[in-house]
Amino acid sequence: MALTKKRKEALSKYNYSGIYTIQEASKIVKDIASSKFDESVDIAVRLGVDPRKANQMVRGTVSLPHGTGKDVKVLVLCTPDKEAEATEAGADYVGLDEYVTKIKGGWTDVDVIITMPSCMGKVGALGRILGPRGLMPNPKTGTVTMDVAKAVSDVKSGKIDFKVDKYGIIQAAVGKASFEVDKLVDNASELIQTIVKLKPSAAKGAYIKSISMSSTMSPGVSVDTKSVSA
16 A cells, blocks of 8 residues: 555654654654644553453553543433532533433443442443443443542543453553653553553563554554563
């Protein structure tokens, strides 16, 4: 497939087959992000695990020091006594039955859904809709909790959840191209260090196999695993 003019220009600014420190990669990604909009900066970490085995599943949450730069839309499905608390914490949508009905009708215009244990009976019925979109609340990611205000605050301030896919790769946004290099480095390092801490005891051999950083429209930049996973 022929390369576009922008692609050629981006590839001319660095050695595509080279391996860089996280600081160098962050700077390169900023330099080659040329879209008119503020591109997201993503990290892809390939792990030496077999996701098909339950004892090698890697999943968790991390609070990025500088947030994601994205305005996260949060829906809180809760009982009436928690609605004011959720609204004050910054939730974009708050309620229960009316939103359950909307979701059943196909509405999923949110980034994160937070709920309470007592509401899981109704929320669980939405699994077929929310599951494939990665929106299903889960106690392991802190989105099923009695403290809905804290959960909303955490998400709004940069808390993200991640999960290894069937190919053994974790992908997550760590900021925007407009971020300073140091902020991208801090966010990426925090994510990777958290992944390292979650290494399954059943995983053998090299755990962090490769890391790539890219923006929404840019090619990937290979990151030296030793520069961030020591």
